[in-house]
Amino acid sequence: MKVLVTGAGGFIGSHLTEMLVQKGFTVKAFVRYNSKNNWGWLESSEYKKEIEVYTGDIRDFDSVNDAVKGTDAVFHLAALIGIPYSYVSPLAYIKTNTEGTYNVLQAARNNNVSRIVHTSTSEIYGTAQYVPIDEKHPYNPQSPYAASKTGADHMALSYYRSFGTPVTVIRPFNTYGPRQSARAIIPTIISQALTDRKEIKLGNLLPTRDLNYVKDTAAGFIHVGLNEHTIGDVYNLGTGKEISIGDLAKKILELTGVQANIVTDNQRLRPEKSEVERLLSDPSKTFRVTGWKSAYTLEEGLRETISWIEKNKNIFKPDLYNV
Numbered sequence: 001m002k003v004l005v006t007g008a009g010g011f012i013g014s015h016l017t018e019m020l021v022q023k024g025f026t027v028k029a030f031v032r033y034n035s036k037n038n039w040g041w042l043e044s045s046e047y048k049k050e051i052e053v054y055t056g057d058i059r060d061f062d063s064v065n066d067a068v069k070g071t072d073a074v075f076h077l078a079a080l081i082g083i084p085y086s087y088v089s090p091l092a093y094i095k096t097n098t099e100g101t102y103n104v105l106q107a108a109r110n111n112n113v114s115r116i117v118h119t120s121t122s123e124i125y126g127t128a129q130y131v132p133i134d135e136k137h138p139y140n141p142q143s144p145y146a147a148s149k150t151g152a153d154h155m156a157l158s159y160y161r162s163f164g165t166p167v168t169v170i171r172p173f174n175t176y177g178p179r180q181s182a183r184a185i186i187p188t189i190i191s192q193a194l195t196d197r198k199e200i201k202l203g204n205l206l207p208t209r210d211l212n213y214v215k216d217t218a219a220g221f222i223h224v225g226l227n228e229h230t231i232g233d234v235y236n237l238g239t240g241k242e243i244s245i246g247d248l249a250k251k252i253l254e255l256t257g258v259q260a261n262i263v264t265d266n267q268r269l270r271p272e273k274s275e276v277e278r279l280l281s282d283p284s285k286t287f288r289v290t291g292w293k294s295a296y297t298l299e300e301g302l303r304e305t306i307s308w309i310e311k312n313k314n315i316f317k318p319d320l321y322n323v
Helices: 011-022 040-044 061-068 083-088 090-110 144-163 185-193 214-225 245-256 284-290 298-311
Strands: 002-006 026-032 052-056 073-076 115-119 167-172 174-176 199-202 211-213 234-237 261-264
Touching: 002 011, 002 061, 011 026, 011 040, 011 073, 011 214, 026 040, 026 061, 052 061, 061 090, 073 090, 073 214, 083 090, 083 144, 090 115, 090 144, 115 144, 115 214, 144 167, 167 214, 174 185, 174 214, 174 298, 185 199, 185 245, 185 298, 199 245, 211 214, 211 298, 214 234, 214 284, 234 284, 245 261, 245 298
Parallel strands: 002 026, 002 073, 026 052, 073 115, 115 167, 167 234, 174 211, 199 261
Antiparallel strands: none
16 A cells, blocks of 8 residues: 655654555655755654655645556644744644645545545634533644644545545644654753753643653554545544643653752743633544554653753754743
């Protein structure tokens, strides 16, 4: 089976690409074209020679359609994901996340692809109206990022309903682990902690998140996305457990052996009505239909992440607020 992974050079995409190779799939990686021909995290992958790399732009239908040709399945992960930057340039998120998803769906339809796995996000739920959050929870996007992904989700499901396109929507809750960008909360805390500073600067400490380790998320994409019973529906990937940002920071300080004060930096705060206060998944439907569930505990995942960041401290800028 030949699969295409869009966003393959990114955080989750690179882990998924490698896992697909490990499982014996023929993999084509769609990475964003750049003049340096840099393939993101795949540059340092031990499987680099076993992956066919296609450089293009998810916003460009021609390159997407060309990349899809000859593939049996598409895992669509390419997206702009930083919430703070979506306040700066909402249009970039519409073009990348919403139009980009249209490009993938239409290209897959043109080329009779047998499976399309579309990546959603728990951010489309907004602050939990009830917990745990199941797939029937109302959509309430509170940022331009979340709105662009909500539009992409509806586009994907509309292709299934209108054209019979074999789409599965996977909705990960907050994924973390090695290779995650510096703008995310866990690398932000760890990179600051490893500089032995007296203060860890964060935004709002009260919101809770359901944190899923990246290897579990990647396994979920394969397990759920290629299951014959998941076409035309949405599936949460989460642990069913939550932790506040403040308690998460305390746990990381404990694991790193660092003593520091955790403080709120006002520039890191989201606009009040845009802050998602609580995310806690109900992954029971996913387990019932496919048998997938998270394997890593939070402490196990954090230890692996801390170890990786320790070895790659040079790529982080802990003194800056990474938008």
